[in-house]
Amino acid sequence: MNFNVKMDDKKLKVDIEKTNLKDILIYCKPKERLVLMKKFGLDGSKETPLQRIGKEYSLTRERIRQIETQALMRFRRLIVGNDTYMEVLQEAKKVLDVHGGLLCEDILISKLVNKNIFKFSKQELKLILVSDFDVTYLKRNKYLNKAFYLEPLYEDLLTKMVLTISSYFEKRAKSQDLYEFIGRMKENFAKDYKDVHYMKNDLFYVNFFDSIREINVFDGKIGLPNFADVNPKTIKLKILYTMRRINKPVHYQELPAKIMERFPAKAVKINTVHNELVKNNDLFVNLGLGIYGLKERWYEGGMVKEILVRIFERNDRAMNVKELCKEMLKEKMVSPNTVMLNLQKYKDLFKRVEKGVYELVKTSKKKAI
Numbered sequence: 096m097n098f099n100v101k102m103d104d105k106k107l108k109v110d111i112e113k114t115n116l117k118d119i120l121i122y123c124k125p126k127e128r129l130v131l132m133k134k135f136g137l138d139g140s141k142e143t144p145l146q147r148i149g150k151e152y153s154l155t156r157e158r159i160r161q162i163e164t165q166a167l168m169r170f171r172r173l174i175v176g177n178d179t180y181m182e183v184l185q186e187a188k189k190v191l192d193v194h195g196g197l198l199c200e201d202i203l204i205s206k207l208v209n210k211n212i213f214k215f216s217k218q219e220l221k222l223i224l225v226s227d228f229d230v231t232y233l234k235r236n237k238y239l240n241k242a243f244y245l246e247p248l249y250e251d252l253l254t255k256m257v258l259t260i261s262s263y264f265e266k267r268a269k270s271q272d273l274y275e276f277i278g279r280m281k282e283n284f285a286k287d288y289k290d291v292h293y294m295k296n297d298l299f300y301v302n303f304f305d306s307i308r309e310i311n312v313f314d315g316k317i318g319l320p321n322f323a324d325v326n327p328k329t330i331k332l333k334i335l336y337t338m339r340r341i342n343k344p345v346h347y348q349e350l351p352a353k354i355m356e357r358f359p360a361k362a363v364k365i366n367t368v369h370n371e372l373v374k375n376n377d378l379f380v381n382l383g384l385g386i387y388g389l390k391e392r393w394y395e396g397g398m399v400k401e402i403l404v405r406i407f408e409r410n411d412r413a414m415n416v417k418e419l420c421k422e423m424l425k426e427k428m429v430s431p432n433t434v435m436l437n438l439q440k441y442k443d444l445f446k447r448v449e450k451g452v453y454e455l456v457k458t459s460k461k462k463a464i
Contacts, residue, residue, distance in 0.1 A: 116219045119173050127166030134163055135222045142218075171226045183213055183223050187230055191245050195299030197253075199306050200232075200241035233306075242306045247291045256284065257307050261319075264310075270318030270325045277301070331371050333358050335378060335389075344388035347372055383428035394426060399437045400444060402426050407445075407455035415452045 117137065120128045133143040145163065146156040174180040190206050191198055198206070203224070204217050213220065224243060225232045233242040233250060238257040260280075264270075277300045285294040293299040304312050311318060311325040314336065318325040327333050337354045338345060345353070350372075351363040372379045372387050379387045380396035388394035395405065406422045407414065414422075416438070420431045438445045438453050445453045 116215065116222070119170070122173055123166055123169050126162055127169060130159060130162045131166050131170065131222065135225075136218045137216075137222065167226045170222070171228075174223070174226070179213075180223055183207070183215065183220065184227050184230065186210065186212070187224055187227075187243070188245065191230065191243060193298075195296040195302050196248050196293035197242055197244040197299060197302050197306065199302070200243060202302075202305075203243050238308060240306050240308055245293075248293055252288065252291065253303070256280070256303070257310075259283065260304075260307065260310060264317075264319045264322075270316040270322045273301070273304075273312060273315050273317050276317050327358075330354075330363065330367055331375055331378070333363075334368060334371055338379075338387070338389050342392075344382050344386045344394070346385050347387055348385065350387075382426060386428050396427065399423070399427065399429055399433055400441050403434070403437060404444060404455065413448050413452050413454035417451075419453070 120131060120137075123131065130148060132138050133140075133148050134145065136142040145159045148154075149156045149159040152159075187203065187207060190203060200221070204220050207213065207220055208217060215223065224230050229245070231244050231246065231248075231250075233239060233244060233253070235241045238254055244253075274297070277297055280300055281295065288294050301312075304310055304317060309320060311320050311322070313325040313327070316325050320326045323332055327336050333354050334350060337350065337357055340357070341353060347369045348365055350368045351365055354363045354368070372381075376396075378390055380390050380394040382388050382394060382396060388396075390396075395402075402423060403419065405426075406419060410422075416431065416435060419438075420434050423429060423434055438447075444456055446456050448454050
């Protein structure tokens, strides 16, 4: 297309009855239509950055941005008054207001798609939203991801908040409970920006944190991306997090599927998980038969004889085999025969006081250790 072709700049007065967005784009100038199609991926392809469009047509990014601005203004005039498009915008405003006035781009558009009341694609919905004056589009920048928000929120305020949050966590050097931090943010900002009513809404902060590029929220905590508890990158940290959520011993072969339920982005192999469990025995305890528990949950593991010594010391009395087996299964998966064999084999540790009943030899504690 030749971008130097002169077009009629008079205002268009077109009665648009159809809801097909591409039919409406026909009434834009060819260069404007092309930029919108490429920029928003309306032809089914990925969105094309303005700089790349400019390079393709030997124009600067700024010139393409000017064309995009003109195209959005023309598109806005074309859809004003059309009930279908106005319904999209009204619904978007309702969703934003309910969620604290701000949502990341993909979340807002997904919510509109999931309502199943519009025939528009995600790309078409984005174009409609970006063209509106009441819904403000926040382009990705060095601080924030793409988002939509409503007044009285504004970009300078959002940027100021990002800088405050980043500075706070850099000094703190550890994560914080999410809602505890929201309370802190309300104290710092709600009183100073009383006209911004969203500042009193917890959902605003939850969704705003989600839009900040250098902040992570995970498992009820918030912090910087280099904080392991809010950004578990390694397989060891993912295993640790998953086992804490399961909150009981688990077989290593079951762990990969459990991990991928919570971290679906990357496949997890059984061998990799098993290697990490064995290697990090300061965190994970082998409870027998491939079952592992967390040491922080007071699972200690060890050889059967060592566990039996701990059981006797804990109860401080003679115990029958049935009791011992029940206690043993809390720490290690072994058969009653194995328990009995250990009781009989280590006579320096365990003494038979009557049939099926044993006690700990008094000098056994030192020997066991």
